[in-house]
Amino acid sequence: MESSVRPLRKDQPPVQGESPKLRRTEEFRTFIFLTVIMAPLLAVMTVGGYGFIVWVYQMFAGPPGPGLH
Secondary structure: OOOOOOOOOOOOOOOOOOOHHHHHHHHHHHHHHHHHHHHHHHHHHHHHHHHHHHHHHHHHHOOOOOOOO
16 A cells, blocks of 8 residues: 655656646645645734743732832
């Protein structure tokens, strides 16, 4: 049984029956998905997660500042 995983290196032949144009289109769609959807989503999730952690910490430790004398 043949694997359906395509090689990533250009010096390796494509999967049998796959045209270079089809592969290029798939790679372009993957690139767009990663740059337009995944990268911003991961950035927002990272910043939002950090903000949530700080918010929860401040609920227990109090707001930043000199504190009570």
